[in-house]
Amino acid sequence: MTPAILQAQKAQIDFKIHQYTHDPNASSYGLEAAQALQQDPQRVFKTLMVEAQTIGLLVAVLPVAYQLNLKALARAAGVKKVQMAAKEAAQVATGYLVGGISPLGQKKPLPTFIDQSAQQWASIFISGGRRGLEIEIAAQDLAQLTQASFATLATDTAL
Secondary structure, eight states: OOHHHHHHHHHTOOEEEEEOOOOTTOSOHHHHHHHHTTOOTTTBEEEEEEEETTTEEEEEEEETTEEEOHHHHHHHHTOSOOEEOOHHHHHHHHSSOTTSOOSSSOSSOOOEEEEGGGGGSSOEEEEOSSTTEEEEEOHHHHHHHHTOEEEOOEEEEEO
8 A cells, every 4th residue: 555545545536546567677667557557648647756946846747658848847837947856856755766656645745737638538547656556546636636736748749
């Protein structure tokens, strides 16, 4: 049981847990999850940690098929510039290992932004807090639990 699953259970929202065997040689955790779960990569979302000098760490949740548009996230957060957070900083702040960072159940709430494309799906897949574990959840429920805002975060081109 991960902190992400515990937070979803405590909130008494509808969600499903999906597990698969993680390949330690996978080049992309998110694309691996989409393939293993036989889901559209635009419906499987990754959690990225970003740092803004003025406000600290931010959480960006976007489809695994796309890259994060840092300028778009900065605009959404109301800051001038953001950069990807250091791996160690992300792990310490969230309590999760990279590749298994969930937007749910983090050590402390951080400003969170979800790509607006999540709203087109009845449910999306996010990390459940470890590699090989995904939570299927409604985007609105995820936004409510993380106090997130929806914004355009993804680049225009798929990976």
